[in-house]
Amino acid sequence: MTQAQLPDPEQLAARILRGERSAVASGLNLLDNKLAGARQRSAHLLAALAGERALNDGHLIGVTGPPGAGKSSLVSAMIRQWRLAGRTVGVLAVDPSSRPELGGGALLGDRIRIKNAAHDEGLFIRSLANRNQLGGVATEVWPMSWLLLACFDVVVVETVGVGQTEIDIAEIGDTVLYVAQPASGDTIQYLKSGIIEIPDIFAVNKSDLGAPAHKTASEIGRSAPRSDRRDGWDYPVCLVSATMNTGIQQLHGHFDRHRVFLADARLLGKLRTRHQSGWVLRVLKEEFGTFGIELLGGYAEIGRRLEEANQFEECERLRQHIISRFKSSD
Ligand SMILES: Nc1nc2c(ncn2[C@@H]2O[C@H](COP(=O)(O)OP(=O)(O)OP(=O)(O)O)[C@@H](O)[C@H]2O)c(=O)[nH]1
Ligand SMILES: [Mg+2]
CATH class of the missing domain: 1.10.10 (Arc Repressor Mutant, subunit A)
Structure with missing residues (x-):
């Protein structure tokens, strides 16, 4: 794209604030463009979008957890519930660079886009393949999530938890959800290793598997920080099943409660x-x-x-x- 073809940041910002999906898509492309002229325009675009709303409105939720825990399926179920409640949703799915066992590439986005996004003006999903750099989340994901925050009620950034990514996601999201896999020793190890400070909410997915899910939930409950340890938040642990669509309402209750908690404090x-x-x-x-x-x-x-x-x-x-x-x- 030549300099002359780059969009005008002021006009683009106005269209994004009106929630025009094509403008959201070109805004994200602009933020992704590393040419010198594009960087300047990106800065103007972000500045034009950063009003009061950028600091006080919307809810930016980071979702992380081990590969295969069901993050994408859960995000899908969360989206359905939000859309039923009339809330608009923007999603960035940050897929790992190489997942040979899964054929790599942009899994989540494709999966939910097919089901939901095509005919729904209140839902926008962008899949970002290869954006986990050195185990962390690539820098362009930050401003992209802020752009979405300017026009959607809820913004979700999904990343696979691999060490640094959890730390990065905690530096993006207002609220961080950790999705755990039943009977996964990894999760408990991970929790015990001190990264426990990072998620605000824990969801053990696949509760339809029964006992192993309950066991994992109580183990996490025992390892989770106590509310008297940190700023009065209670670090809830909930059981959900993305495929059976159970527990989602409770999970959303925790999201809303955390959002209110942050605002009140x-x-x-x-x-x-x-x-x-x-x-x-x-x-x-x-x-x-x-x-x-x-x-x-x-x-x-x-x-x-x-x-x-x-x-x-x-x-x-x-x-x-x-x-x-x-x-x-x-
Ligand atoms: N039994 C059961 N299986 C589930 C549930 N949610 C997801 N799965 C299955 O778990 C597998 C992984 O689901 P995904 O949603 O792709 O998991 P993910 O955490 O996004 O995976 P990556 O993005 O590859 O790390 C799929 O085969 C899903 O069908 C659930 O609630 N119950
Ligand atoms: Mg996924």
Whole structure:
């Protein structure tokens, strides 16, 4: 795509805010475009979308868990329930780069798109293959989820839990759901290894399997943080079956409760601001390394500048600043 063909960010933002799906699709393509001209426009687009709503509205939910736990099936069931309740939903399915046992590629998106998305204006699904970088979630997934947040009531980002991905997803979502597999020793090991601090809600899927699911739920319940340990949230563990469509309403109850909890504790805006600054630092570090960060006066100085300006535009200014310094020292 040449510079002239890139969409005008102001116009695109207005259309996205009206919920036009074709605009959402071109917005995501723009954010995915690494050419210099596109990056500038992406920054403008994000800035134009980042009103009050970006900090206070909607619900951004990260879904993670081991391969095959049924995350995609569960997301499908969650979507059905939300749509029945009249809530609009945007989904980013971040599929792992190589899953030879499954033929790789964009599984979830295809599966639910076929069933639901084609004729539903209130549902948007984008599958992102190969976006788990070095075990973490690729940087472009962050702004993509913020774009969706500008026009959908609920935004879900699904990632397969493989170490760093859980940490990354916790830096994207307002609420993190961990989907566990019944009778999976991995999950308990994982929980005991300290990453337990990350999910806000646990769902043991495949409850239709009976006893193993119940056993796993009580084991997780025993390992989950106690509400008196952290900020008054109770870390619920629920039993669900994506295929039998049971437990979904309770799960949604927990999502809503967590959303209210964040708002009441005045944590939501703070969380999102922190996630955005974290993203800016990550973008700069990835592109220019620690040298670039130092060139800008270090993390603390960048953090200070981000507090005072629109983060997306400031990010682009900081990038340009580093690039010009590199050029002038050639
Ligand atoms: N019995 C039972 N099987 C389920 C349930 N939910 C999902 N499955 C099955 O579990 C398998 C994996 O489901 P997916 O939804 O693809 O799981 P996933 O966690 O998204 O998998 P990856 O994205 O590949 O990590 C499929 O064969 C599903 O049919 C459930 O509630 N009960
Ligand atoms: Mg999946």
